[in-house]
Amino acid sequence: MAGLLTISSVAQDNNELPIKGFCIAAPRPDRVDDFIKFIDEELAPAQVNTLILRVDWNYQYSSHPELADSIALSSKDVKRMVRICQENNINLVPQINLLGHQSWAGTAYSLITLYPEFDETPHVEMPENYEWPNDDGLYCKSYCPLHPEVHEVVFALVDEICEVFEASHYHAGMDEVFYIGHDSCPRCSGHDKAELFAGEVNKIRDHLALKDRTLMIWGDRLIDGKTSGMGLWEASYNNTHRAIDMIAKDVFICDWHYERAEQSAVYFAMKGFKVATCPYNKPEIALEQIDDMKGFISNANPKLLPRYQGIIQTIWSGAGSFMDRYYKHIENPEAKTGSVACTVTVLGEFAK
Numbered sequence: 001m002a003g004l005l006t007i008s009s010v011a012q013d014n015n016e017l018p019i020k021g022f023c024i025a026a027p028r029p030d031r032v033d034d035f036i037k038f039i040d041e042e043l044a045p046a047q048v049n050t051l052i053l054r055v056d057w058n059y060q061y062s063s064h065p066e067l068a069d070s071i072a073l074s075s076k077d078v079k080r081m082v083r084i085c086q087e088n089n090i091n092l093v094p095q096i097n098l099l100g101h102q103s104w105a106g107t108a109y110s111l112i113t114l115y116p117e118f119d120e121t122p123h124v125e126m127p128e129n130y131e132w133p134n135d136d137g138l139y140c141k142s143y144c145p146l147h148p149e150v151h152e153v154v155f156a157l158v159d160e161i162c163e164v165f166e167a168s169h170y171h172a173g174m175d176e177v178f179y180i181g182h183d184s185c186p187r188c189s190g191h192d193k194a195e196l197f198a199g200e201v202n203k204i205r206d207h208l209a210l211k212d213r214t215l216m217i218w219g220d221r222l223i224d225g226k227t228s229g230m231g232l233w234e235a236s237y238n239n240t241h242r243a244i245d246m247i248a249k250d251v252f253i254c255d256w257h258y259e260r261a262e263q264s265a266v267y268f269a270m271k272g273f274k275v276a277t278c279p280y281n282k283p284e285i286a287l288e289q290i291d292d293m294k295g296f297i298s299n300a301n302p303k304l305l306p307r308y309q310g311i312i313q314t315i316w317s318g319a320g321s322f323m324d325r326y327y328k329h330i331e332n333p334e335a336k337t338g339s340v341a342c343t344v345t346v347l348g349e350f351a352k
């Protein structure tokens, strides 16, 4: 009997998700109090143990104050979030988008505005009324990974944000990079796009490794869109996917899929990467993704088992507007779908 009990408790342990994660934009300074409450009263009781905060330009960088938003988090604000996460055993992971996402819709962000020489496609002007699709193929601007001065600037930001967050992990984004190895770039033109992408991932990974920090990235550029049938955003149609065989195996992959419970976590695990599956706004898909991840874990051989790292719920609105909608929903749950309903579903599963 004792033997049977041991076996069943091992099986149950194997079903546990190592990472129960949540990813959202860092709050603006005036919502830090609310956000600390949200961490303490909503995320921690649901056993969330990893919180990725997209900081980008919402921090008063002392290394490059010119790049910060006019209203941005202070180090004191950040330290308060660091403490509440430490008290609740939550691994707090800062994100600044590197390489891609240097603009959004009609707005270019400060890196390429203040350092226009870093822009991979300076000839593409930001449109007044952004539309997709457009003649320029503009989704988001990228910086040029081969510009000789870009890393001095971005690594100063990375070091500073990791320091103030006391971070063991750093998320570099790197999703949806449509502009890479552009024909018009005097440095990148003619280069293999997979090599360019992998080169940038490895450069960031190596920089973080100097201080024993782990790099996390979104997985979409590493999936072949044409062969897999996955969409233009969640997979690559610009020949970056072969980078999967060129990047260091200790890069952590956040594998986001929002329309279907794609099982590409297995692909990343088989390639040697730690991976978490990331839902967003469809509760029924999130439930399948959680179920799949638990299945991968319970069926994995000992070599693959540590690579299946769990689930990270992703939110793409600001923290303030999300919290407003979240508390409204808790009081009066009307919507059956959407990012709030999905978050409530995922947190409920985490807490079980």
Ligand SMILES: [Zn+2]
Binding pocket: 120, 143, 144, 145, 146, 147, 181, 182, 185, 186, 187, 188, 189
């Ligand atoms: Zn370039």
